Amino acid sequence: MDFRLSPETEAWRAELGTFLDAEIPDGFEGDDDFFDNEEQVDFARQFTRKLGERRWFAPAWPERYGGMGKTQIEQMVLNEELAYHRAPAGGRLFTIGITGPTMLVHASDEQKDRFLPKMASGEDWYCQGFSEPGSGSDLASMQTRAVRDGDDYVINGQKIWTSNAHIADKMILLARTDQEAPKHKGISAFIVDMDAPGVTVQGVPNIAYRHDFNQVFFEDVRVPASNLFGGENNGWYVATTTLDFERSNIAAVSGARRTIHDLIGWAREKHPGGRPWDKPSVRHKLADLAIEAETGRLVAYRTAWLQAKGAVPNYEASMGKVWMAMLGIKVANTGIGILGAYGQLTPGSAGAQLYGRLTTAYLLAMSGPIAGGTSDIQKNIIAQRGLGLPRG
Numbered sequence: 441m442d443f444r445l446s447p448e449t450e451a452w453r454a455e456l457g458t459f460l461d462a463e464i465p466d467g468f469e470g471d472d473d474f475f476d477n478e479e480q481v482d483f484a485r486q487f488t489r490k491l492g493e494r495r496w497f498a499p500a501w502p503e504r505y506g507g508m509g510k511t512q513i514e515q516m517v518l519n520e521e522l523a524y525h526r527a528p529a530g531g532r533l534f535t536i537g538i539t540g541p542t543m544l545v546h547a548s549d550e551q552k553d554r555f556l557p558k559m560a561s562g563e564d565w566y567c568q569g570f571s572e573p574g575s576g577s578d579l580a581s582m583q584t585r586a587v588r589d590g591d592d593y594v595i596n597g598q599k600i601w602t603s604n605a606h607i608a609d610k611m612i613l614l615a616r617t618d619q620e621a622p623k624h625k626g627i628s629a630f631i632v633d634m635d636a637p638g639v640t641v642q643g644v645p646n647i648a649y650r651h652d653f654n655q656v657f658f659e660d661v662r663v664p665a666s667n668l669f670g671g672e673n674n675g676w677y678v679a680t681t682t683l684d685f686e687r688s689n690i691a692a693v694s695g696a697r698r699t700i701h702d703l704i705g706w707a708r709e710k711h712p713g714g715r716p717w718d719k720p721s722v723r724h725k726l727a728d729l730a731i732e733a734e735t736g737r738l739v740a741y742r743t744a745w746l747q748a749k750g751a752v753p754n755y756e757a758s759m760g761k762v763w764m765a766m767l768g769i770k771v772a773n774t775g776i777g778i779l780g781a782y783g784q785l786t787p788g789s790a791g792a793q794l795y796g797r798l799t800t801a802y803l804l805a806m807s808g809p810i811a812g813g814t815s816d817i818q819k820n821i822i823a824q825r826g827l828g829l830p831r832g
């Protein structure tokens with residue numbers, strides 16, 4: 441593998457950096473993908489449209505759908521810079537990272553023309569309606585049903601842990617269209633309008649007392665049959681494609697690098713207890729974190745490089761996911777320790793250091809090994825597909 445990026449890609453990274461420095465106010469409280477107040481959402485809507493106008497939201501998509509026809513490497517560089525600058529990129533993960541690429545593979549030309557340009561322009565934000573109260577790791581056991589009725593399907597059921605459902609315009613939904621078929625074979629994928637009659641979104645406050653995810657209830661929701669994509673009862677195949685995208689984990693790596701750099705900057709300043717940087721143990725801890733973040737970055741680059749070559753990384757992506765979930769916890773834990781008692785202060789408290797971000801990061805890091813497929817499941821993939829070990 442060649443670790444260097446082309447001069448054009450590096451030049452684009454620099455251009456992006458200048459744009460993001462100018463656009464994102466210092467101390468902006470929203471992060472890459474999650475928002476829990478109106479002000480953050482308004483700012484993110486405007487910012488996302490600006491990216492879309494420049495075709496910078498989905499650079500790896502064909503120009504016809506609002507992209508730049510570039511490779512996964514440029515998409516990765518964009519994701520890396522957005523996360524490093526803590527840009528509020530409007531549900532990028534679920535829209536550009538997950539739903540769009542899945543539709544590029546599975547949707548009809550008519551569906552691509554209908555849905556993709558509004559994703560790339562930053563106009564339509566998506567959420568992902570996969571998990572249900574009884575179906576997480578065993579996703580294929582889902583119970584939400586879609587029954588054909590004339591030109592529509594009628595949806596009934598419930599999704600849970602749906603990130604950003606409260607601010608999304610549309611959802612990529614998996615629902616059971618054949619009750620009799622074996623569990624992996626009777627599922628279909630739909631695009632659903634979040635303002636369709638019968639859709640109810642209820643916030644579920646998380647460990648950091650933030651409203652990031654939701655329960656979504658479907659009561660006789662009519663969805664046009666033309667919104668089913670990838671073929672009836674072929675939804676499991678669509679879902680597995682979905683889970684193959686956005687797997688470089690670069691945003692998590694980049695977010696961790698930014699926090700480490702912020703901590704280094706903070707430690708070099710003089711504080712009431714002295715200059716933390718003068719203590720070798722502080723420097724060693726920060727060096728360890730920086731090395732581990734760099735390891736994660738290289739794993740992420742390898743994953744994106746495989747994708748750019750047309751390969752589908754699976755155990756490589758799982759390695760990155762496990763590594764970054766662990767690093768997220770470690771960065772927050774170590775960071776809180778280096779800040780001392782100030783590390784206990786929440787955002788907005790007088791005396792909070794680094795905007796109190798470490799406190800929130802510490803709490804939210806706990807979800808890293810669970811969200812998007814648990815670390816246990818990732819380790820199963822690494823064991824079987826990476827190491828060739830037999831199923832237990």
Ligand SMILES: Cc1cc2nc3c(=O)[nH]c(=O)nc-3n(C[C@H](O)[C@H](O)[C@H](O)COP(=O)(O)OP(=O)(O)OC[C@H]3O[C@@H](n4cnc5c(N)ncnc54)[C@H](O)[C@@H]3O)c2cc1C
Binds near residue numbers: 816
């Ligand atoms: C912050 C966050 C955001 C999320 N956002 C979304 C979203 O937008 N859309 C969406 O659809 N879902 C979302 N999820 C849900 C997420 O996909 C599930 O939480 C995840 O798939 C695990 O499912 P579960 O929570 O039901 O746990 P379970 O599957 O019930 O697992 C419980 C425990 O058992 C272990 N386990 C289960 N099966 C196995 C196995 N075969 N081998 C070894 N161990 C196993 C798990 O590792 C875990 O420790 C989100 C979750 C979080 C935390």
